[in-house]
Amino acid sequence: xxxxxxxxxxxxxxxxxxxxxxxxxxxxxxxxxxxxxxxxxxxxxxxxxxxxxxxxxxxxxxxxxxxxxxxxxxxxxxxxxxxxxxxxxxxxxxxxxxxxxxxxxxxxxxxxxxxxxxxxxxxxxxxxxxxxxxxxxxxxxxxxxxxxxxxxxxxxxxxxxxxxxxxxxxxxxxxxxxxxxxxxxxxxxxxxxxxxxxxxxxxxxxxxxxxxxxxxxxxxxxxxxxxxxxxxxxxxxxxxxxxxxxxxxxxxxxxxxxxxxxxxxxxxxxxxxxxxxxxxxxxxxxxxxxxxxxxxxxxxxxxxxxxxxxxxxxxxxxxxxxxxxxxxxxxxxxxxxxxxxxxxxxxxxxxxxxxxxxxxxxxxxxxxxxxxxxxxxxxxxxxxxxxxxxxxxxxxxxxxxxxxxxxxxxxxxxxxxxxxxxxxxxxxxxxxxxxxxxxxxxxxxxxx
Amino acid sequence: xxxxxxxxxxxxxxxxxxxxxxxxxxxxxxxxxxxxxxxxxxxxxxxxxxxxxxxxxxxxxxxxxxxxxxxxxxxxxxxxxxxxxxxxxxxxxxxxxxxxxxxxxxxxxxxxxxxxxxxxxxxxxxxxxxxxxxxxxxxxxxxxxxxxxxxxxxxxxxxxxxxxxxxxxxxxxxxxxxxxxxxxxxxxxxxxxxxxxxxxxxxxxxxxxxxxxxxxxxxxxxxxxxxxxxxxxxxxxxxxxxxxxxxxxxxxxxxxxxxxxxxxxxxxxxxxxxxxxxxxxxxxxxxxxxxxxxxxxxxxxxxxxxxxxxxxxxxxxxxxxxxxxxxxxxxxxxxxxxxxxxxxxxxxxxxxxxxxxxxxxxxxxxxxxxxxxxxxxxxxxxxxxxxxxxxxxxxxxxxxxxxxxxxxxxxxxxxxxxxxxxxxxxxxxxxxxxxxxxxxxxxxxxxx
Numbered sequence: 001x002x003x004x005x006x007x008x009x010x011x012x013x014x015x016x017x018x019x020x021x022x023x024x025x026x027x028x029x030x031x032x033x034x035x036x037x038x039x040x041x042x043x044x045x046x047x048x049x050x051x052x053x054x055x056x057x058x059x060x061x062x063x064x065x066x067x068x069x070x071x072x073x074x075x076x077x078x079x080x081x082x083x084x085x086x087x088x089x090x091x092x093x094x095x096x097x098x099x100x101x102x103x104x105x106x107x108x109x110x111x112x113x114x115x116x117x118x119x120x121x122x123x124x125x126x127x128x129x130x131x132x133x134x135x136x137x138x139x140x141x142x143x144x145x146x147x148x149x150x151x152x153x154x155x156x157x158x159x160x161x162x163x164x165x166x167x168x169x170x171x172x173x174x175x176x177x178x179x180x181x182x183x184x185x186x187x188x189x190x191x192x193x194x195x196x197x198x199x200x201x202x203x204x205x206x207x208x209x210x211x212x213x214x215x216x217x218x219x220x221x222x223x224x225x226x227x228x229x230x231x232x233x234x235x236x237x238x239x240x241x242x243x244x245x246x247x248x249x250x251x252x253x254x255x256x257x258x259x260x261x262x263x264x265x266x267x268x269x270x271x272x273x274x275x276x277x278x279x280x281x282x283x284x285x286x287x288x289x290x291x292x293x294x295x296x297x298x299x300x301x302x303x304x305x306x307x308x309x310x311x312x313x314x315x316x317x318x319x320x321x322x323x324x325x326x327x328x329x330x331x332x333x334x335x336x337x338x339x340x341x342x343x344x345x346x347x348x349x350x351x352x353x354x355x356x357x358x359x360x361x362x363x364x365x366x367x368x369x370x371x372x373x374x375x376x377x378x379x380x381x382x383x384x385x386x387x388x389x390x391x392x393x394x395x396x397x398x399x400x401x402x403x404x405x406x407x408x409x410x411x412x413x414x415x416x417x418x419x420x421x422x423x424x425x426x427x428x429x430x431x432x433x434x435x436x437x438x439x440x441x442x443x444x445x446x447x448x
Numbered sequence: 449x450x451x452x453x454x455x456x457x458x459x460x461x462x463x464x465x466x467x468x469x470x471x472x473x474x475x476x477x478x479x480x481x482x483x484x485x486x487x488x489x490x491x492x493x494x495x496x497x498x499x500x501x502x503x504x505x506x507x508x509x510x511x512x513x514x515x516x517x518x519x520x521x522x523x524x525x526x527x528x529x530x531x532x533x534x535x536x537x538x539x540x541x542x543x544x545x546x547x548x549x550x551x552x553x554x555x556x557x558x559x560x561x562x563x564x565x566x567x568x569x570x571x572x573x574x575x576x577x578x579x580x581x582x583x584x585x586x587x588x589x590x591x592x593x594x595x596x597x598x599x600x601x602x603x604x605x606x607x608x609x610x611x612x613x614x615x616x617x618x619x620x621x622x623x624x625x626x627x628x629x630x631x632x633x634x635x636x637x638x639x640x641x642x643x644x645x646x647x648x649x650x651x652x653x654x655x656x657x658x659x660x661x662x663x664x665x666x667x668x669x670x671x672x673x674x675x676x677x678x679x680x681x682x683x684x685x686x687x688x689x690x691x692x693x694x695x696x697x698x699x700x701x702x703x704x705x706x707x708x709x710x711x712x713x714x715x716x717x718x719x720x721x722x723x724x725x726x727x728x729x730x731x732x733x734x735x736x737x738x739x740x741x742x743x744x745x746x747x748x749x750x751x752x753x754x755x756x757x758x759x760x761x762x763x764x765x766x767x768x769x770x771x772x773x774x775x776x777x778x779x780x781x782x783x784x785x786x787x788x789x790x791x792x793x794x795x796x797x798x799x800x801x802x803x804x805x806x807x808x809x810x811x812x813x814x815x816x817x818x819x820x821x822x823x824x825x826x827x828x829x830x831x832x833x834x835x836x837x838x839x840x841x842x843x844x845x846x847x848x849x850x851x852x853x854x855x856x857x858x859x860x861x862x863x864x865x866x867x868x869x870x871x872x873x874x875x876x877x878x879x880x881x882x883x884x885x886x887x888x889x890x891x892x893x894x895x896x
Contacts, residue, residue: 009625011455016646017624019616023645024688028663028681034670041662079649114545132662139629168467172772176465177457177625179588189544197471198464201527209468213789214489214580214779217474221785222482222738233476240472246789321772323764324620331662337669341661341694406535421455 012339056290059145164312477571583815600637612760617768
């Protein structure tokens with residue numbers, strides 16, 4: 001029997017928030033005397049979601065917080081022993097876990113940086129068992145926030161700099177913590193505000209929101225009319241948007257105009273948003289008109305193309321759920337030996353790598369090379385962020401990350417930013433990486 | 449500046465894990481003297497995900513835990529006041545929050561029950577402000593777990609009772625807590641085990657798992673061959689499955705057979721699973737063959753139809769991410785007045801409702817009626833689970849919920865269980881509900 005509240009998550013839970021095989025493989029490394037061998041793993045995405053050309057790297061802050069607090073308590077170790085899964089594993093595995101601490105180095109691209117398929121957003125260099133064990137949590141953290149930040153950047157790019165973009169996804173997010181992480185990544189990716197009160201306050205931001213149909217329905221029923229519902233809410237929250245589509249949006253706008261009140265904003269959540277926004281604007285020319293209801297970058301592009309007169313958008317379901325970023329975390333070097341996987345359609349490149357970003361006339365081009373290479377004029381995107389388990393960087397403000405995101409997207413060519421049929425990523429491999437890949441492939445063929 | 453660790457979630461955070469408008473609307477109700485009026489909200493799904501005919505209700509345990517611990521601390525109240533959003537709101541709102549406690553009644557269908565579109569899985573009857581404020585968290589909790597449990601039930605139905613179904617989604621889940629909730633709902637929906645160690649231990653279950661390519665790559669590089677990697681891992685974990693597709697699956701199976709070792713299971717993660725599983729089975733007739741890699745119920749159905757010889761499946765990305773269940777939470781009665789929303793394409797039915805499930809020759813039919821109706825021979829699915837804020841039920845074991853899920857699915861007709869083109873839901877509205885809907889619609893038309 002378990003306590004349902006215990007399915008909430010504390011930082012102490014994080015080290016066991018991993019796949020079982022990370023622990024069994026670590027025990028195997030201990031048994032073979034290989035657990036302390038220096039290993040390098042890189043985290044990257046082989047194929048981006050459909051119609052995506054770039055990703056906005058996000059989630060590093062939470063990844064580093066996890067690595068810093070990586071520990072196993074006596075209770076956790078006892079619980080693992082009780083499973084009897086480790087009955088044949090070496091006893092010294094438990095000693096290792098009891099003294100566990102992440103002691104490795106981490107290289108990463110800063111949050112808010114645009115990257116492409118196959119470009120590592122993070123590299124962990126650590127004793128083999130540590131580098132292995134942290135895989136699951138790192139992927140969980142970086143995959144989701146990167147997805148949300150990328151969508152937020154695309155939404156901002158399509159909606160334009162003046163549109164108000166509001167994160168409304170909490171009720172549809174995949175768990176309460178999923179909602180918090182979505183809100184963070186959305187703000188860092190370019191949205192203006194979140195309706196999630198806990199997320200906003202934790203991030204030092206002001207939450208945002210309008211009103212719901214239930215208020216209109218309750219106050220209409222108890223006081224008599226929709227207008228009385230508007231009047232009451234406007235009285236206590238004169239700056240808030242009124243939701244006008246519970247019964248008849250255009251009629252509601254007309255009556256609000258006739259009331260002579262200064263209505264800062266209204267929201268439409270159903271119906272033909274092109275027609276309705278035009279009609280509402282006619283009655284309330286000074287009032288901002290917001291739209292919501294299953295919106296995404298494709299729908300916003302359509303609404304703008306068809307002449308909708310909208311000042312802002314509430315983004316929920318299609319921002320925080322849906323197809324994921326399928327980042328993977330792969331061993332690229334063990335004890336100085338570059339390695340690669342050759343399973344069908346899932347080739348990885350061997351060795352510790354670096355992303356070299358070179359300015360061009362139209363923006364930039366990337367060369368994916370080896371970590372030791374020099375490329376004059378290029379910026380090396382992977383930077384050291386942790387050394388011997390100690391953070392080298394300080395926590396960035398949401399504003400700083402959002403600014404990096406905006407600059408990253410602005411540096412992409414218009415063809416890369418096309419949301420319908422984006423150009424392929426401008427990434428080539430350096431001759432050294434190509435040569436190493438060929439060489440490693442031959443060794444692998446012999447070994448198997 | 450914020451603490452990244454604080455983006456983990458404690459039970460104390462839950463009351464602010466809400467949309468801002470729930471708080472502003474509550475303040476409005478207080479100002480109008482309506483906050484204590486008895487209100488009923490129902491949680492249901494208007495349209496199911498594509499090709500779904502039923503949902504498996506899940507997440508009630510966490511929903512009730514949330515309602516039981518619903519409180520606002522002095523720090524939380526101060527943080528809300530500091531936003532200045534409530535500058536014109538009545539002072540008494542803060543008194544209300546300071547003494548907040550959920551005091552309402554809750555009706556719900558038991559976890560593991562199959563329900564259809566428009567059927568409420570939960571009703572909250574509480575003072576208006578409370579019933580309003582809890583909307584966001586309840587939706588978050590029930591939407592996601594219901595999605596996962598439904599997918600798990602479909603997977604079990606397609607894979608058959610003997611297949612081993614393993615939840616491997618943690619690295620792709622939307623946040624660490626999302627992974628925990630996915631694991632719970634997957635087990636309660638019919639899967640056998642989860643690889644998520646934290647989730648398994650919290651739920652009192654044994655975690656499950658195999659091994660990863662990185663172990664094969666690391667040990668191949670350090671010790672010489674893939675066979676040495678297999679031998680080492682098998683030595684410490686003789687019951688675990690070996691991952692054989694890092695280089696050449698069939699060749700690996702042949703060598704394992706030649707070794708004379710007793711290999712309980714192998715896993716394939718790439719390539720043509722039909723061909724490979726048949727070839728591997730030929731070499732290792734006594735060994736269970738597991739498959740993984742972007743599997744879902746459609747892919748399992750295809751593999752089975754094409755003759756794959758598989759004993760189990762690892763389910764990850766397509767189980768825990770993707771299109772959501774879009775549950776909504778709607779006011780249906782305020783102070784004894786039934787209400788409904790009539791926004792285009794988003795009609796709701798008024799009044800407190802009950803689901804009456806009537807056995808038929810082929811299974812059952814549902815009548816969606818009013819809460820007070822009597823329907824001889826039918827089972828009323830919504831049951832009281834909380835009264836005056838106190839739980840009436842105890843926490844169920846995962847096994848009990850999984851059993852209910854299995855019985856629920858078995859009671860559905862084969863046409864409802866067709867995953868490609870399921871039959872429409874067998875739900876009709878009672879004459880009383882139809883009559884109330886007509887009557888309420890007229891009142892709404894007059895009021896607007």
